[in-house]
Amino acid sequence: MGDELTLQGLHDLAEGAAVLGTGGGGDPYIGRLLVERELAEGRRVRIIGADELPDDALVLPSSMMGAPTVFVEKLPSGGGNVAAFRALEEHLGRRAYAVMPTECGGLNSMIPLMLGAQLDLPVVDADGMGRAFPELQMQTFGVLGVSGSPMAIASDHGDTCIIDAGDNKRMEQMARALTIQMGGASYISDYPMDTAEVRRTSVHGTLSLCRDIGRTLREARAAHTDPFDALTAMLADTIYSLGVVLFRGKVVDVERRTVDGFARGKALLQAVEDPDDVLEITFQNEHLVARRNGRVIAIVPDLICTLATDTGAPVPTESLAYGQRLTVYAISTPPIMRTPDALACFGPAGFGLTDPYTPLEDLLPVS
Template sequence: MGQTIGVKEIEYLAIGAAVLGTGGGGDPYIGKLMAQKAIEECGPVTLLAPDEVPDDALVVPTAMMGAPTVFFEKIPNGDEALHSLRRLEEYLGKKAFAVMPMECGGLNSTIPFVVAARSGLPLVDADGMGRAFPELQMETFNVYGVSGTPMVITDERGNWCLVNTVDNHLLEYIARGITIRMGGVGHIAEYPMTGKEMKETSIHYTTTLAINIGKAIVHARERLENPLEGMGKALAESNYGEPLVLFEGKIIDVDRRTVEGFTRGTVTLEGLGTDAGSHFKVEFQNENLIAYRNDEVVATVPDLITFLDLETYKPITTEGLRYGYRTICIGIPTPPIMRTTEALEIWGPKYFGYDLPFIPVEELAKNVKRGRS
């Protein structure tokens, strides 16, 4: 039943999840170390396929919420999310059958492994975003009718809060305020649901996909091959589309700030190689949201916009973007469940304040003429 995830798989997961995380989800390096330490101390984690979970079982997603930039200065103890899970179980009067990721991105793909290893629970191979998003209601669970509360949020000093709200938008508003007062970062257990609800509302097999993407990048580097080919093969076996090169260039400016519990900003690049003479800009709120090439939109949320180091193809998070970095920016089409009318109301460009329609990145990419402008 299930597959066994050990230290090596976490190494791949941290890379692949950062690719799918579109720059967000928290620093994958710290999350990787936390998960590997937990597995070394407590043993490997069992990863369950969604259909291996009984319909009446309790499944609880766990995660970190807050501004990723703050996380660099507030390294967690490692047991905060586990405490949130235990307090939620006490409130519900029921033990969790399994935990799962809230999103597929960076730190928040590895935190649930910390909880799973230290609790002895299995982890479900699915999540509620298929990427990373900055707000708690931006989950397929919410889109398709699951309540995010009751939710528990815990900080590194032991402070914790139980949150119950009338809807998931208010959950985000209240929990964000609590997180800000906890210093910008909190650790949560939320969206408690049945196995049946999980199967119907989650994006399946994203943990396996992240591991396969990470493995493809590592093996391609070892063999001096093009990592995009391996990534393409991994994505071809999923509900995602093939990776599309949007731009190759050098970062010439990063405007980044922490505002209201989010890391917001813009990164600007000048072209290299076949993109010499062109410019590129990406706006982000924890995650990359909109990409412009020569002031024309070439990708929008919810499709994935991810920066990779031009030499190593290691993914770069929004808090890791630096002046002078040479990068390649790729777009990845998201699964159909994330492109429905209901889903786009929750996380389409208009929700983030952009007066733009959602146009699939594979359609926008057809208009990208890579070369000197």
């Protein structure tokens, strides 16, 4: 049962996850190496669809929490995820049938793959974000009525804790405080669900989508064709439907700082052909809004991705640097992410932005 992940599939999935990470979610390169180590030691990663789960299954999502910049300076050991997962199983008094991602973007696409290999458990091909978001309550799971608590949190030093919060926002606040005390990075297992809840509340097929994105970019590079055209054509047949180049230019300024466990800041790009044509991206771990000459041209929860102009390779927020030639590429988010309840949770207002949500397709210039 399930689709066993190959080494090439892992590489493709990691690159696709970096694209859907929208600048955040942590660099999946580090997580990919951890999964590679598991495969090299003879373990396997099995990916299954939500429809393959037994009706009575318990599924526990797994991820890391913290500012992406911390993971660059402090490499994860790979042991805390098992500790958090087992602590939640013990608290619930029940063994889980499968693990799944909370988010498919960035490093957190890799953590459940590593855990699945470590514990020989299948990984569900779905997640609760369809991208990456910086806060735990920003999940389709919670929007559609699943409680994130009880959750387990663990450090790299053997500390574990169970959080049973009154609501998902409070869970985020408590877990964030603990994560800061754990050195800015922690492992968590939250949103325990049964099969029916997984099928009803998750964004389906996102690990497969990551793998398809990575494969599309790799094959375009090998064929010396435009990676952005190839990506746009591939996305047209998915639940994301629309991918479009918004801007091409060079980075002329980056403001980035780690505050309250988040990487916050702005990046300014200047068009090569016209120095008066500028694009500003605001981010909180992930890119939130893109403004071209002061006008909003893409906004959360639609995806704003920074990709290398020559190769299409994703460039995360922690790697943004002066002089880089980047293409800003936007992807429309799936319908499950655009409901009024979803937008109230992880739309612009959820990040303190005063700009209203306008779908990507409505912001594009009329041709």
